[in-house]
Amino acid sequence: MDTNRSPAPVSTTSDEPPPSNGSDDAEPGGTLPAAETLATTRPIADLNTLRQDPQWQDWRWQIRHRIRTFEQLVQAFPALQRNTKIAEVAARYPLAITPYYLSAIQKPDYSDPIFSQAVPQSRELLDPTFLHADPLEEEQDMPVSGLIHRYRDRALLMTTTMCSMYCRHCTRKRVAGTRECTISVEQLRRATEYLKAHPEITDVILSGGDPLTMSTSLLERIVQAVRAVPSVEIIRIGTRTPVVLPQRITDELVRMLAKYHPVWINTHFNHPQELTPESRAALAKLANAGIPLGNQSVLLRGINDDPRVMETLCRRLVRERVRPYYLFQCDLVRGVEHFRTPISRGIEIMEYLRGRLSGLAIPTYVVDAPHGGGKLPLLPNYIVSVSPTHTVLRNFEGMLINYPEPMVSASRPEPPPAASRSPGVWELATGHQSAILPAGNRRLQRRPAARKSAAASNNGQQTFLWA
Ligand code: SF4
Numbered sequence: 219m220d221t222n223r224s225p226a227p228v229s230t231t232s233d234e235p236p237p238s239n240g241s242d243d244a245e246p247g248g249t250l251p252a253a254e255t256l257a258t259t260r261p262i263a264d265l266n267t268l269r270q271d272p273q274w275q276d277w278r279w280q281i282r283h284r285i286r287t288f289e290q291l292v293q294a295f296p297a298l299q300r301n302t303k304i305a306e307v308a309a310r311y312p313l314a315i316t317p318y319y320l321s322a323i324q325k326p327d328y329s330d331p332i333f334s335q336a337v338p339q340s341r342e343l344l345d346p347t348f349l350h351a352d353p354l355e356e357e358q359d360m361p362v363s364g365l366i367h368r369y370r371d372r373a374l375l376m377t378t379t380m381c382s383m384y385c386r387h388c389t390r391k392r393v394a395g396t397r398e399c400t401i402s403v404e405q406l407r408r409a410t411e412y413l414k415a416h417p418e419i420t421d422v423i424l425s426g427g428d429p430l431t432m433s434t435s436l437l438e439r440i441v442q443a444v445r446a447v448p449s450v451e452i453i454r455i456g457t458r459t460p461v462v463l464p465q466r467i468t469d470e471l472v473r474m475l476a477k478y479h480p481v482w483i484n485t486h487f488n489h490p491q492e493l494t495p496e497s498r499a500a501l502a503k504l505a506n507a508g509i510p511l512g513n514q515s516v517l518l519r520g521i522n523d524d525p526r527v528m529e530t531l532c533r534r535l536v537r538e539r540v541r542p543y544y545l546f547q548c549d550l551v552r553g554v555e556h557f558r559t560p561i562s563r564g565i566e567i568m569e570y571l572r573g574r575l576s577g578l579a580i581p582t583y584v585v586d587a588p589h590g591g592g593k594l595p596l597l598p599n600y601i602v603s604v605s606p607t608h609t610v611l612r613n614f615e616g617m618l619i620n621y622p623e624p625m626v627s628a629s630r631p632e633p634p635p636a637a638s639r640s641p642g643v644w645e646l647a648t649g650h651q652s653a654i655l656p657a658g659n660r661r662l663q664r665r666p667a668a669r670k671s672a673a674a675s676n677n678g679q680q681t682f683l684w685a
Pocket residue numbers: 219220221380381383384385387388389390394426427428457458
């Protein structure tokens with residue numbers, strides 16, 4: 219999955235063996251067994267029946283029964299038949315929805331956050347000229363096929379192009395699912411040779427596609443090969459599997475991963491509705507195996523671009539022992555224009571979260587810059603003014619506070635403010651006031667001392683409450 223955002227496709231060149239092809243064990247990527255084409259033909263009304271299937275908990279059964287074509291989609295959602303453009307979208311960008319993810323839909327239309335992330339819509343055909351197939355120029359930072367080296371100490375290994383569900387907002391629509399195949403033995407050999415030749419790389423991210431769509435034995439071969447590079451300290455896995463195919467988080471898988479610690483997992487929940495009992499059980503299994511969990515969301519119009527939705531998501535993730543890590547601004551990728559929000563919306567959301575959630579639950583909002591510029595953190599502006607003696611800061615309540623700089627910088631005495639003057643930023647920046655608060659601040663009203671200090675002095679400085 220692309221939450222680590224620095225990928226490129228796994229390619230198979232003529233001197234490389236073809237991708238393995240999916241028997242249950244040889245599996246990943248490659249051509250899935252013929253059974254894959256047996257995706258459900260039952261209408262969505264029968265999902266409850268499908269849920270009763272004795273194999274529902276078998277992740278391979280889930281993959282075999284994915285919706286893969288427009289015709290299957292229409293069987294599940296007959297109303298889509300009327301929109302002929304959707305067939306065109308499904309032909310342009312890969313389509314796959316696991317029965318499990320389908321079953322998490324509460325309302326079968328685009329107002330449902332799960333429906334909207336999984337079901338193609340005609341707006342994917344909108345392509346303003348500033349959108350690109352590879353906006354992050356990921357493929358240009360690939361010294362060997364399938365290995366991205368952008369930041370000095372990190373590299374990202376594309377292990378597969380397959381995902382169990384193809385997110386409509388995917389940054390790698392050009393790659394994920396266009397051909398479901400896995401890294402070849404030769405590619406893996408070249409990648410690990412590169413890692414050995416670059417000991418500055420201490421952190422390797424296994425990504426794709428989604429690495430957890432591979433069989434445990436194949437994934438282990440890759441993890442083992444990377445772990446065998448002496449300079450690699452941390453292995454991270456980027457996966458959307460706990461969200462869209464939690465049945466894949468088996469005891470066998472977590473036992474295997476735990477052998478290669480430190481192994482971290484970053485997953486990709488975008489909406490609280492995705493935190494179902496099944497996905498929470500999958501997260502618990504991973505956390506119980508000592509795997510630190512992070513989450514990378516993408517800010518998506520109509521899905522999670524509401525501060526309250528994001529607050530709920532972050533709060534619930536922490537409860538499941540998942541640290542909200544990044545909130546990504548949607549990339550300038552073809553086919554996702556309808557999901558993009560203005561950057562100002564992301565800033566508003568961050569403004570809302572600060573003060574309502576602990577720092578542990580607040581992700582870093584980042585833009586992954588076009589042209590491979592890397593991740594740029596964006597924050598509301600908390601610095602209001604600076605002087606050699608004081609920096610004026612603003613908190614989440616609108617309180618303005620002076621932060622005295624070290625004495626060594628304090629060389630410029632300022633005249634005292636005129637007695638009649640209303641205190642402002644200048645008084646803070648020159649040290650004549652300590653803080654200014656908006657009127658009616660509840661937190662301060664809870665402090666008896668602060669109530670008294672509205673007009674009292676504190677080390678020669680007054681704390682004012684705006685009236
Ligand atoms: S389709 Fe979804 S899971 Fe797959 S790479 Fe794209 S965002 Fe990640």
